[in-house]
Each structure stands twice: as structure tokens, then as C-alpha cells.
Amino acid sequence: xxxxxxxxxxYYNSEKHSWxxxxxxxxxxxxxxxxLQKVYQExxxxxxxxxxxxxxxxxxxxxxxxAVKNSFIKGIVGWVDLRSxxxxxxxxxxxxxxxxxxxxxxxxxxxxxxxxLRPQFLxxxxxxxxxxxxxxxxxxxxxxxxxxxxxxxFPNQKFVIDHIAKPYIKDGFFDGWEVLIKEISKYxxxxxxxxxxxxxxDFKTWTPTQIEPYMNVIxxxxxxxxxxxxxxxxxxxxxxxxxxxxxxxxxxxxxxxKDEQADIMGNNAIKFYNL
Numbered sequence: 001x002x003x004x005x006x007x008x009x010x011y012y013n014s015e016k017h018s019w020x021x022x023x024x025x026x027x028x029x030x031x032x033x034x035x036l037q038k039v040y041q042e043x044x045x046x047x048x049x050x051x052x053x054x055x056x057x058x059x060x061x062x063x064x065x066x067a068v069k070n071s072f073i074k075g076i077v078g079w080v081d082l083r084s085x086x087x088x089x090x091x092x093x094x095x096x097x098x099x100x101x102x103x104x105x106x107x108x109x110x111x112x113x114x115x116x117l118r119p120q121f122l123x124x125x126x127x128x129x130x131x132x133x134x135x136x137x138x139x140x141x142x143x144x145x146x147x148x149x150x151x152x153x154f155p156n157q158k159f160v161i162d163h164i165a166k167p168y169i170k171d172g173f174f175d176g177w178e179v180l181i182k183e184i185s186k187y188x189x190x191x192x193x194x195x196x197x198x199x200x201x202d203f204k205t206w207t208p209t210q211i212e213p214y215m216n217v218i219x220x221x222x223x224x225x226x227x228x229x230x231x232x233x234x235x236x237x238x239x240x241x242x243x244x245x246x247x248x249x250x251x252x253x254x255x256x257x258k259d260e261q262a263d264i265m266g267n268n269a270i271k272f273y274n275l
Contacts, residue, residue: 003074004048005269006162006195006230007036009066016054019109023203024238031234033070039233039242040072046266047074049230049273051136051162052104055079060100067099074275075101077136082124095131101273102134102158108166113143116150125154134158134273140166141173144180151187158189160228160272163196164218169211170202178217185221191272192222194249194264195230203239208248215252224260228269 010017011030020028036048050063050073060078067073080090080103094100107115115121116139128135137159139147144165151159161184167177184190197211218227229249236245253261269275 001046001266001270002044003229003266003269003275004040004045004231004233005160005228005273006051006193007048007233008051008053008235009033009036009063010053024235027234027237033066033073036233037070037072043242043246045246047072047275049073049075049077049101049269049275051077052079055106060094064097064099073099074270075099075273077102077104077134079103079105080124083118083120084124087124088127091127091131091133095133100133101275102136103128104136104138104162106138107143108138108140114146116143116146122150122153125150125157129154129157132274134160136160136162137165138162141168141177141180144177144184148180148184151184151190155187155189158191158272159187160191160193162193162230163200163232164192164194164214166196166200167214169197169200169206169214174213177214181217182221185226188226190222191226191228191268192218193228193230194218194252195228196232196235198239198245198248199232199235201239206239208251211248212252215249219253224256224263225268227264228272229265 009031012028052059063076063078067076076099078100082105125135135157137147165181167173194215198206201210231242231245233242253264
């Protein structure tokens, strides 16, 4: 079974989606399950995990509703304010929904480089394991050092790094990212998504050859049991199409065994998110 471990839905709103700048104007529109279902039929994808793109409880409810109504959405990664005083009660309530697999905060957008390590946030994270919730780590490379300390503090919490921690592929930066991502990979409870890579390269001129060194680091560091394929649709459309995104990964792992390929393309997502 092929599972896309990372995609988004939204009703486009210029204020709410202000991060979609002029260079990304192609995705300034609505993206809903009916759009994605066609794409999946063309690309032989069996199901997906829908991930939050807005930091509100309304977003979590929106994704939950879509998952209930569309069986190919196998689970969702929502948002809650992990720093709130009543986070325990909120997690207790959401623990009753089988569709909600975990949560994410857009840490990459936080000005504080040590946001992940602040006491209130850590307190919220400490409540996830009890309910079997996962946590998606969305960061830029300059936040990897904090992320390393962060994952050390929760050895039993299931974490996954989104978009290979968004290395600056366009600028050719590599070494600092490589050192820290390898350190983080030593923690067995941390997984990594091969996703969001073509949008970290030049939208118009990227090539698989340019991205392969980064994927090699991830494969060697995390191994075939802790890597998840993800498309980052529809964000990926600013730099290519779904077929290109899928082929980037399938061509890269083509020399692995059939079982290893199946793990990366779906089995690991099923296991990590308990789909």
C-alpha cells in the first residue's frame, strides 16, 4: 500500500495563507479532497495523512471533518496550542477521535530559535505519549540544534521530521545540516519524511541529481524503517507536479529490495501514524 504521509487541504484565504507569496501564486486557490483523489488515481496512491497548514483548532476540526467523509484520508495531523494551560483536557478530548494521529506546530515560523525547548511547550509535548499521539517537527536547519535537545528529552515520544528539516538546497548548503540530522537520527523514536525537497531547491531549475546527496544522507542515517514518503501536495506544485515528486523518491530507492521500497512508500507511515 502506498501512503502519502504529508499533504494539505485548504480553502484559500489571502490573509490566512499570507505565506503563499508571488513566487507561489499557482497555489493561491482551494485544494480539496476531490482534487487530490484524481491525482492519487493517476499516480497509484492508496491513501494519505492530511497535515495542518493553519494554527487554529478550526483547522483541526476542518481536517477531522474531511477525514470522516473521505476514506482515503487515513489520518490527520492537527494543531493544538501545546503551551495552553488546559492542554491536558484538549488532548483528552481529541484522544477520542481515531482519525487524529498527532499534532504539529509551525516551529519554522517562530522567531525564537529555542522555541522547542521552552517549558510550556515541553509540558504540552509531555502529554502526547499517553494518548499515542505523534508529533511532526517542522523546522529550518538553524533550529536543528534545539530539535536535537528536544528529542533527547522524550525518548518514548514518536517524532517525525518534516521535509528533511528543509535544508537550503537552492543555496547548496549541506555540511551543517548533515552533521545535526545525523545526530538526531541516532534516536530510534525519530523518523524522517522524504518530502518537501523540490521546493527547497530552485523552483524552476532543480534536478534529481542536485537533491540526491541530501536523500542519501537521510537513507544512511535513518535507514529504510524510519523514512516516510510524502508529497507536500499542493505546495509541491510551485516547483513541479505530483508525478515528478513521486518519481524523485521511487527512482532514488529503486535499487533497494522490494520490502525496503514498500516500507518507505507506505508501511512506515502505517506503523508510525497507526493508520
